[in-house]
Amino acid sequence: MRYRYYEINSTKKTLTYFLYVIVVLWFFATVALGYQFLVKNSKSTSKKGGTFVEAIFDQVSYLPYLKNDGQSMFYQSFLFDACVGYATLNSEGLKGETCKITTQDYQTYYVNLSTGGKVWSDGVPMTLDDVFFTYDHIIRQNAWDIKTLKTYQDIQISQENDKLKIVFPTSTTDNNYFFSFYILPKHVLEHANSDMYKKIFAANPVTSGCGKIAPKSSDSQSLVFDLTKCEDTNLAFYQIKNYNGFDTLAKSVLEEKNTLVDTYANQVTLEGYQKLNIIKSQILTLFFNTKSERMKVRLRRALGGLINANFYTGDYKQYLKKYNDPLLMLFYSDGSNIKEFINRLSTADEGEEAVQQKDLQDSGVQPLKKSISINGVERKFLFYLQKPEKTFNLDIKFSNQFEVIKVKDASGNTFSPKNYKKTDKKITYPLELGKNLKDGLNQYTIEGTIKGKTYTIANIDLYLLTTTAPKVEQNTDVSKISVVYYNNLESNFAIKQLRELLTNAGILEYFLFEQVSSPEELEAKLVMGNYDILLNTINIGLKKDILKILTTSDALVNPSKYTNPKLTNLFKQYTKSPQKTELSTEISKIFAQDMPFVVLGYPFDFVNVKSNLLENGFAYTGDLYEYNWRNHLYHTATLVQNTVLDFSKLKDISGFIRHIQQLTNPNLSGNIKAEPVVSGSGENLSGALQTITETGNQNSSLETSDQRPQINTDNPFEGLVKPA
Structure with a gap:
């Protein structure tokens, strides 16, 4: 029991x-x-903390002026202040915390320091002298011989009591960009040369921004900015980590399962990231070489219309954002008659002798009369002339009393009229066959002197027509239209689209495509003029203004080599009063008549951001641009949150x-x-009870899944040549 x-x-x-x-x-x-x-x-609130990590694949600089790309300028904004924020220039204009800027005509500006004042990191207050030193010594005088600053050598800067007066050579809203340059400390750099700036100052920079460079770590490929004192961001640290190409980063994520990086720029999306289409500060443009014998105006119009009617299809939106401004988007053709003009290439005359009267008249070129009048200076004229039997004496009349008049031809010969008196205000210039008058294009420059100062009065382009023309062999490469393009993602896609629409039009055989893979190759093509059509991206800066392309005939800036004095004058008026529709209408009509280029769109830069960051404040409903997406991330991204238990x-x-x-x-x-x-x-x-949770750890790493990370194979870029 x-x-x-x-x-x-x-x-x-x-x-x-x-x-x-x-x-x-x-x-x-x-x-x-x-x-x-x-x-x-329960609800969560943002908390400052964590380290944001960006992978980079190119060289950048945290020192102003050594590199002025949008990426470098963003990092520079941690350390230095500008009168106007480069990332807000388009949206907010000349508003800024550091300076007060006023202008009435976008040519003359006045700059004052705002009240409250900034203090340099060594304790010295920032003054207007620092602004004057930066604008005058560093930029205008270009004391450190920086190539990108040479365009500002003609501005005038003076200090008047408590303000600066800055006068630019021309009136344009593009001048606003000048004030986004960062201000440097005069008391530190007044006697510094370029080497001292790059070495001594770089090692221990005196800054005015809220950020500072964190002490060096064991990672020699990383640079960390300490943002703990910056009140306009929730990020405590911003780390840029340099990888030797995207493949190195992909290997780190795929094989080593390293999730340190929060964002990187590449068209390939790794698992755990989401792709954002960032609009570049560039315009992809198809330039027609107006000086090429093959690219006559009627062919340019037909080709432009064909592209406008058929280019924006298929995968277009994955590569480019369409240029929707009505300016420069008027077309007088749909390209349906392009074969008529293409077939003329096989019977066209070779070289400059092929210039014909009908083509010139289509371009708006007028016949040369026995007398022309020039009002003012810096004028441009285009004429054509039937071949004369004897010397053609051209009477040229002026509105000003020039003391000395000289006419130079393209061969460098100078003509000075005898017995010229300034009160006459006219000369007779003899055009002699075989000397200063030859078949094809002839160019003349007229100069005049008043009180010892020489002015360019006018430039004259004169086409001499021929009555006979040599025959050329048909169906050879010499009769084909050469298309030169740079080896990058957006250009390769555009060429793919262009080939398809030319094939559908039955004219692909008349085009010869040539790819270049280095800036040196491209520049050589531009300088030598060895192209009929050039596809390239044009960097248009923060203002995104394409109009300035046509204000110069320099092929490196304007590969179409097209200039029109009337159009240039209208552009100047338009930049001052863009709201006037009559100006934009007249500009578009001239552009459609001459068709020097076709705008294809804004290329995308593909940025990948960790998915959890997009879910915690970084999501953006509007367009993100190359110059402002990092700034948006800086203000909105959150790595650490407070969860308040209800x-x-x-x-x-x-x-x-x-x-x-x-x-x-x-x-x-x-x-x-x-x-x-x-x-x-x-x-x-x-x-309520407050508990701190993090979207990631101090390095904001993602939680790893059971499966090994994979590259997204649903890739619209597959099959296209990668950028060189």
Whole structure:
């Protein structure tokens, strides 16, 4: 009996023990699930902290003026201040915290320092002398011989009491960009040369921004900016890590499962990242070489119309954002008659002798009369002339009394009229066949002197027509239209589209495509003029203004080599009053008549950001541009959050049950609604328990999945040549 009693007692104790264990486990499980339920359904507020890591593949500089690309200028903004923020110039104009800038005509500007003042990191207050030193010594005088600053050598800068007066050579809103240059400390750099700036100052820069360079770490390929004192961002540190190409980064993510990097720029999207289309500060443009014998105006119009009607199809939106400004988008043809003009190439005359009267008239060129009048200076004229039987004496009349007049031809010969008197205000210039008048294009420059100063009065382009023309062999490469393009993603896509539409039009055989893979090759083609059509991106800076392309005939800036004095004058008026529709209408009509180029669109730069960051504040509904996407990320990204537990949610028993059902059956997740994450100050709420959770660790790393990360194989760029 004793043994039986012992067995019964032992069994009861065991059952009791297991019951206690089950109760304890149930209690802790309920607490854990309840906490998880509260976290999921409670509000979160942003908190400053964490390190944001950007992978880079090119050289950048945190020192102003050594590199002025958008990426470098963003990093420079951590350390230095400008009168106007480069990332807000388009949206906010000349508004800035550092300076007060005023202008009435976008040519003359006045600059004052704002009240409150900035202080350099060595304790010295920033003054107007620092601004004057930067604008005059560093930029205008170009004391360090920086190539990109040479365009500012003609501005005038003077200091008048408590303000600066800055006068630019011409009136244009592009002048606003000047004030986005960062201000440097005069008391440190006044006597510094370029080497001292790059070495001594770079090692220990005196800055005015809220950020600073963190002490060097063991990672020699990284640079870390300390942003703990910056009140306009939730990021505590911003790290840029240099990788030797994208393949190195991909290997680190795929094979080493390294999730350190928060963002990188590449068309390939790795798992755990989402791609953003960033609009570049460039325009992809198809330039027609107007000086090429093959690219006559009627062919340019037909080709432009054919492209406009058929180019914007297929995968276009994955590579380019369409240029939707009505300016320069008027076309007088749909390209349906292009074969008529293409077929003329096989019977066209070779070289400059092929210039014919009808083509010139189509371009708006007028016949040369026996007398022309020139009003003012810096004028441009285009004429054609039937071959004269003897010397053609051209009377040229002037509106000003020039003391000396000289006419130079393209061969360098100079003509000075005899017995010229300034009161006459006219000369007679003899055009002699075989000397200063030859078949094809002849160019003349007229110069005049007043009180010792020489002015360019006018440039005259004169086409001499021929009555006969040599025959050329048909169906050879010499009769084909050469298309030169640079080896990059957007150009390769554009050429693919162009080939397709030319094939559909039945004229592909008349085109010869040539790819160049280096800037030197491209520049050589431009300088030598060895192209009929050039496809290239034109860097248009922050203002995104294509109009300035046509203000010069320099092929490196304007590969079409097209200039029109009337158009240039209209452009100048338009930059001052862009709201005047009559100006834009007249510009578009002249452009459609002459068709020097076709705008294809804005290329995309493809930036990949960790998915969890896009879910926590970085999402953006508008367009992101090359010059402002990092700035947007800087202001909105959150790596650390405060989760404020709302215990009133415990009363929601049905919601808690649904939460448990979701965990046991993930297919029900679509029926569960969680409270959205909201941004806030991160302060405690009364009666609530504050718990800090992070979207990542200090390096904002993503949680790794069971499966190995893979490159997204659904890639629209597959099959295209990668950028050189």
